[in-house]
Amino acid sequence: MSRACSATAAARFPPALAPETAILEEGAGAEILALLQQRGALFFDELVRGTRRLSTDVERGLRELIGAGLVTSDGFQGLREIAGGSKRHGRRHGRRGSSYLRGGLFSGGGPPGRWSPVEAPTSEDGTPLDRADIEDLAEAVADVMLQRYGVVFRDLYPLEAFTVPWREVLRALRRLEARGIIRGGRFVTGFAGEQYALPEALTLLRKIRREPTSGQRITISAVDPANLTGVVLPGPRVPHQAGRSITLVDGVIPADSAGHVVALAEPALTGIER
Numbered sequence: 001m002s003r004a005c006s007a008t009a010a011a012r013f014p015p016a017l018a019p020e021t022a023i024l025e026e027g028a029g030a031e032i033l034a035l036l037q038q039r040g041a042l043f044f045d046e047l048v049r050g051t052r053r054l055s056t057d058v059e060r061g062l063r064e065l066i067g068a069g070l071v072t073s074d075g076f077q078g079l080r081e082i083a084g085g086s087k088r089h090g091r092r093h094g095r096r097g098s099s100y101l102r103g104g105l106f107s108g109g110g111p112p113g114r115w116s117p118v119e120a121p122t123s124e125d126g127t128p129l130d131r132a133d134i135e136d137l138a139e140a141v142a143d144v145m146l147q148r149y150g151v152v153f154r155d156l157y158p159l160e161a162f163t164v165p166w167r168e169v170l171r172a173l174r175r176l177e178a179r180g181i182i183r184g185g186r187f188v189t190g191f192a193g194e195q196y197a198l199p200e201a202l203t204l205l206r207k208i209r210r211e212p213t214s215g216q217r218i219t220i221s222a223v224d225p226a227n228l229t230g231v232v233l234p235g236p237r238v239p240h241q242a243g244r245s246i247t248l249v250d251g252v253i254p255a256d257s258a259g260h261v262v263a264l265a266e267p268a269l270t271g272i273e274r
Helices: 002-012 028-039 044-051 055-067 076-083 086-096 131-149 154-159 166-178 199-210
Strands: 071-073 114-117 151-153 183-185 195-197 217-221 244-249 261-263
Touching (some): 028 055, 028 071, 028 114, 044 055, 055 071, 055 076, 131 151, 131 154, 131 166, 151 154, 154 166, 166 183, 166 195
Antiparallel strands (some): 071 114, 151 195, 183 195, 217 244, 244 261
16 A cells, blocks of 8 residues: 555656756755756765855755755765755764864865766657656556566666666556556565566466476577576676577576586577577
8 A cells, every 4th residue: 555655646746857847946956956967976075166055055955956856876875964954964063073164165075975967868859758758658668677577676677778767667666566567575585675576477486486496408698688697696797798698407507507608609599498
């Protein structure tokens, strides 16, 4: 029920992805976003100097931009400190002393990490997509991943070349679960975050789990989407290169097979056993 409520809330009150609809045209948030779009990723002290605002104003502006989904940081600590609010920062600054030198110059410090703007999805001509188009595109991406993998979670997304942010795909998956099309839960161990799966994929997983191992060998091309080495399967990542194959025994790479990657005669995708 909670996921259904969150999906409804996300649909009714989605975070805007375009600057002109997310924040006011004036204020610290607008100045910070303009500076990041002009100069790229910046540290907190560079934002303070670039906007010529107080550090507390920059923190407040970053908090607004984070809430609108317009900026991100390359580390979690900075996000946590900004989300902690002014009281937390006030206690920290109180222990450390003033962040300003004589003459009002900022001496540095603030939340760690570099801040950068979040790219909004655009059409082929570069025009920002409206909310309805983004949701439709995200659901299409979610459907492609579900049909490809059966079970979808965050660690699989970097394997794809989609331009839609993962947060939008995650909201689409929540909406699909609320409609009863897919199921959410913990299906693959060892991975953090939400997981979603097609009902038929769960049925197949339960069937395979009950079956005894038979030593079945399957060879796939290294460019096949089923190449999940280094992600789901343990061991080093096998690059997606044509002319290579991967041999799996009962769905995993044999522990004693150090050289499981071999050359394949072209065409690499012909006659692969599934």
